[in-house]
Amino acid sequence: MTRSPTGSSxxxxxxxxxxxxxxxxIARIAEADPxxxxxxxxxxxxxxxxxxxxxxxxxxxxxxxVHDAFVALPDAVARFRGECKLESFLISIAVNLCRRRLRxxxxxERAVERMHQRRVDEPVRxxxxxxxxxxxxxxxxxxxxxxxxxxxxxFVLCAVEERSSTEVAExxxxxxxxxxxxxxxxxxxxxxxxxxxxxx
Numbered sequence: 001m002t003r004s005p006t007g008s009s010x011x012x013x014x015x016x017x018x019x020x021x022x023x024x025x026i027a028r029i030a031e032a033d034p035x036x037x038x039x040x041x042x043x044x045x046x047x048x049x050x051x052x053x054x055x056x057x058x059x060x061x062x063x064x065x066v067h068d069a070f071v072a073l074p075d076a077v078a079r080f081r082g083e084c085k086l087e088s089f090l091i092s093i094a095v096n097l098c099r100r101r102l103r104x105x106x107x108x109e110r111a112v113e114r115m116h117q118r119r120v121d122e123p124v125r126x127x128x129x130x131x132x133x134x135x136x137x138x139x140x141x142x143x144x145x146x147x148x149x150x151x152x153x154x155f156v157l158c159a160v161e162e163r164s165s166t167e168v169a170e171x172x173x174x175x176x177x178x179x180x181x182x183x184x185x186x187x188x189x190x191x192x193x194x195x196x197x198x199x200x
Contacts, residue, residue: 022082032074041070044087048094054156055098057141065101069093084170092171095153102149136199143193151186158183 028036048069052062072093080089144152157168158179165183169176 026077026080026082026086029074029077037070037073040073040086040090044090045070047087048090051091051156051161052094052098054160055153056101061101065094065097068097084167088167088171091157092173095171098153099149102152139194139197139199140190142197143190146193147186147189151182151189154179154182155186155190159187 025036025040029040045066049062049066052065053059056062056065069090073090076093077089080086144155147155153172154168157163157171158165163171165176165179168179172179
């Protein structure tokens, strides 16, 4: 198994490169063709940025991850064989960049952004309802900060970004069963934390 420049295991895919237009684009990216990289950036940078923001909760750090992911892409794409989407391949690069940043931070330095992205439909946004929403968001921020990096990234990819366990398994290069197990434990830990905080 070969590792990418960012430390991810991105081999063990299909034994042939993509064909046709997709193959031509990959070849151009591998040659660091600015037009090809710009095109891929336009198509996928927002997804990479969104994931990095949810993981790091720091806009500046997320932009650094986007930059580093696309800088690494020409070298890393040599191991892309088309089994997963190019977007998923880019997210796998971002996953490892985010892991490095999270593991290098001290807990006291983490700036956690609100992760609860879904809007709760309320006929009337009352002050009481808004206070409850803010209380829940704050509790979720603190709860997410207690998770390990492995559990946090699976929770973000599955529960927040609503990716399938199969796609997340491809991104993280782990079996789908491992994804489901990590998600189960992440949810259990968050639930226990919220209950301890008195949040229902």
